[in-house]
Amino acid sequence: MSAPVSPRVLRALLPPLSLAALLIAIFWLQPRTMSYFGLNLLLNLAVPIALATIAQMFILCVNELDLSIGAFVSLVACITATWLHDAPLLGVLALAGLVAAYAGLGALIHLRNLPSIVVTLGMSFVWLGLAVLVLPTPGGAAPDYIRSLMTLKPPIVPFPIIASVVLALAVHVLLMRSAWGTVLRGAGGNPQALARAGWSILRIKMTMFALAGFFGVLSGMALVGLTTSADANIALRYTLLSIAGVILGGGEFVGGRVSPIGAVIGAVTLALAGSFLSFLRLNPDWQIGAQGAILILVLALRVLISRGEVRR
Amino acid sequence: MADDATPVVRLDGVEKSFGAVHALTGVTLALAPGQCLGLVGHNGAGKSTLMNVLSGNLAPDAGRIEVGGTDLTRGYAPHVALAHGVRCVYQEGSLCPNLTVAENARISHKAISGPGWRRRARALIGGRLDEIFPGHGISSDDIVGDLSIARRQMVEIARAFAETDTPARVVILDEPTSSLDSVAAGKLLAHVRRHVEGGGACVLISHLLGEILDTADRIAVMRDGGVVALDAATAFDRGKLVAAMGSVAEAAPRETAQTAAIRDHAPVVVEASPPGPDSLALTAHRGEVVGLAGLSGQGQTELLVQIFDHRPGTVVDGEVAMVAGDRQSDGVFPLWSIAENIAIGSLRQFLSGPLLDHGRARAFAEEWRGRIGIRTPDIGNPILSLSGGNQQKALFARALGSTAAIIAMDDPMRGVDVGTKQEVYAMIRAETAKGRTFLWYTTEMDELVHCDHVYVFREGAIVADLARAEMTEERVLHASFREDA
Numbered sequence: 014m015s016a017p018v019s020p021r022v023l024r025a026l027l028p029p030l031s032l033a034a035l036l037i038a039i040f041w042l043q044p045r046t047m048s049y050f051g052l053n054l055l056l057n058l059a060v061p062i063a064l065a066t067i068a069q070m071f072i073l074c075v076n077e078l079d080l081s082i083g084a085f086v087s088l089v090a091c092i093t094a095t096w097l098h099d100a101p102l103l104g105v106l107a108l109a110g111l112v113a114a115y116a117g118l119g120a121l122i123h124l125r126n127l128p129s130i131v132v133t134l135g136m137s138f139v140w141l142g143l144a145v146l147v148l149p150t151p152g153g154a155a156p157d158y159i160r161s162l163m164t165l166k167p168p169i170v171p172f173p174i175i176a177s178v179v180l181a182l183a184v185h186v187l188l189m190r191s192a193w194g195t196v197l198r199g200a201g202g203n204p205q206a207l208a209r210a211g212w213s214i215l216r217i218k219m220t221m222f223a224l225a226g227f228f229g230v231l232s233g234m235a236l237v238g239l240t241t242s243a244d245a246n247i248a249l250r251y252t253l254l255s256i257a258g259v260i261l262g263g264g265e266f267v268g269g270r271v272s273p274i275g276a277v278i279g280a281v282t283l284a285l286a287g288s289f290l291s292f293l294r295l296n297p298d299w300q301i302g303a304q305g306a307i308l309i310l311v312l313a314l315r316v317l318i319s320r321g322e323v324r325r
Numbered sequence: 326m327a328d329d330a331t332p333v334v335r336l337d338g339v340e341k342s343f344g345a346v347h348a349l350t351g352v353t354l355a356l357a358p359g360q361c362l363g364l365v366g367h368n369g370a371g372k373s374t375l376m377n378v379l380s381g382n383l384a385p386d387a388g389r390i391e392v393g394g395t396d397l398t399r400g401y402a403p404h405v406a407l408a409h410g411v412r413c414v415y416q417e418g419s420l421c422p423n424l425t426v427a428e429n430a431r432i433s434h435k436a437i438s439g440p441g442w443r444r445r446a447r448a449l450i451g452g453r454l455d456e457i458f459p460g461h462g463i464s465s466d467d468i469v470g471d472l473s474i475a476r477r478q479m480v481e482i483a484r485a486f487a488e489t490d491t492p493a494r495v496v497i498l499d500e501p502t503s504s505l506d507s508v509a510a511g512k513l514l515a516h517v518r519r520h521v522e523g524g525g526a527c528v529l530i531s532h533l534l535g536e537i538l539d540t541a542d543r544i545a546v547m548r549d550g551g552v553v554a555l556d557a558a559t560a561f562d563r564g565k566l567v568a569a570m571g572s573v574a575e576a577a578p579r580e581t582a583q584t585a586a587i588r589d590h591a592p593v594v595v596e597a598s599p600p601g602p603d604s605l606a607l608t609a610h611r612g613e614v615v616g617l618a619g620l621s622g623q624g625q626t627e628l629l630v631q632i633f634d635h636r637p638g639t640v641v642d643g644e645v646a647m648v649a650g651d652r653q654s655d656g657v658f659p660l661w662s663i664a665e666n667i668a669i670g671s672l673r674q675f676l677s678g679p680l681l682d683h684g685r686a687r688a689f690a691e692e693w694r695g696r697i698g699i700r701t702p703d704i705g706n707p708i709l710s711l712s713g714g715n716q717q718k719a720l721f722a723r724a725l726g727s728t729a730a731i732i733a734m735d736d737p738m739r740g741v742d743v744g745t746k747q748e749v750y751a752m753i754r755a756e757t758a759k760g761r762t763f764l765w766y767t768t769e770m771d772e773l774v775h776c777d778h779v780y781v782f783r784e785g786a787i788v789a790d791l792a793r794a795e796m797t798e799e800r801v802l803h804a805s806f807r808e809d810a
Binding site: 190192198202210269 | 380403407408413418420423424428429431433435439442
């Protein structure tokens, strides 16, 4: 234990440090963002991404992968901008039905022992098709209460920051601190041990998928609150952003090793990376590639740290 | 023995089969409070299956399970077993590596919940660890994945003995000392005695006979899925246990003269030694069937892989083909057809230019289906449509169909029915006559009779080198167990 900082701590610090580095770079490039208004603008769209990332995190926690979350968030956005606005009861029922559908997917994947990648890839087309049916052309309107929540201007600290912190802490307490969350995470670490201790893996999987569905619904609603209208393709890129966000935040694809705080930080980092590249006046054609490069850089750092851990 | 006390657990005529394999053939066993039952038997004797039935993980096909005098056979499951105080420490470990020690305690103790659960879980597991393994050096906030195997085992043991709302009436320990050092093992066995003297009951499964003889009050010996001997521990000694574990059938030393001749004249094709300390070296001559014996997991598979890889330090004269024992994880391609599963071993034979000639591959598979007798209407069917034994035949066909001169077999007969076994034994004989060499890791004593030469493995080393003429079951068993244990 001669190292001043243990690799575990270093690895936990990597997500907040990458976020801080990115923020400093942005402030340096564009000092005007260092204001209430600037931060609000900068971080606005991070909120729905963070919610979708949390949804993805629940799925990854039980060693599955959700390739449909982007299409799902789009569908929720379409329902929010139409039914929830025009006929709130129908809208609420539809959204509750979507959460139930997610729980059902969890059951299907577990009972039939299907690869979740295949099931969710298939479902992504179903969600997209439903979104087009609900809202064939871009439009609709955000319900007023969502709109006013998302454009809230609390004193001193901008709303997106408060929302991100509340989200991270709430999910942290739920999944990482509570006795119930411990069992849910255990199912990712060693499902057989859970079954032997008398827990139902089926129920755990359904719970995790339902939680993912719930946060996916919140993500779609938040998105419409910001954009005021919806479109069937509005959140397709969330699928990859959410996976990248979880991994960037220190999560692993298997083994139930996830971190809600890290996931939110990862999502915010990815959202900021886009702005950072714009401030660099990078040609938009190159932006996605550059975003990927940032991701590779952070992950490479993590691999280096993990290597150090193994060597000791 | 006088059965005046109600037994905590009574198994009555418990049977369990996996396909054609009878893992348990009517086991009747009672466990009294204040008693430690030792359970011994060779690999595949049914010990682990029996314990999985008792802990509710496997439903028996027939028989009754009584806990504390109540018949619980219907709907017996892990949570029922736990609620009645039946705990189990599994051989392969049942902790979640991503959780802390305290969090793992919570997983198996449902009563720990609500506010302050973390503090109570820490106190529960920490207290037990201190009691059983003083000076253990484990913090209840350590992540299990960071702990050494020995410490994980300690956590798992402490967790099984910990008590919340349900008492630990029966604690089943399946090879609990296999990853502990002798000091920790001594502490555990002392705790087992304290536990039974306090009125609890224990089932201790171990390959270390000394441990069983010292700790258990009664000993049950299992063989071929049944209990063949059951008596007070004082009635047994090491020799009697070994004798009870082995089957009486004497290895018929057929063709002894001929096998000796192979050793004398045929060239050596394999020379390798496992990395374990003081290990003897393995040599295989052309046309020989060399058996790798011993308890399971003593380094046999590792040596086969070493030979397969032609690693430096091993002499391997010729190509090696491997027959996997664990069909599901390293044998079959589950989504492919039978034909594809057979042909994959010799794809180079079917090349025409850079492309594969699927017609030839299929004809090849068709030919092997006939030769090895795979029972299927159509070789294009998915491999998983076959029974376990027939899947294994397909894997044999894959290896035998290749051009390899050396066939390494990694305990391939696990879960294979008797009929198939006989066919495969005959085929192995026929292939050796053509000059092929077989390296055969087997955990089944009966199969060693088919080997010309046997090497016994223990703890990663070869500890005995037995020619066919000197090979007896007793010798193999004696070499498999450490003398001092």
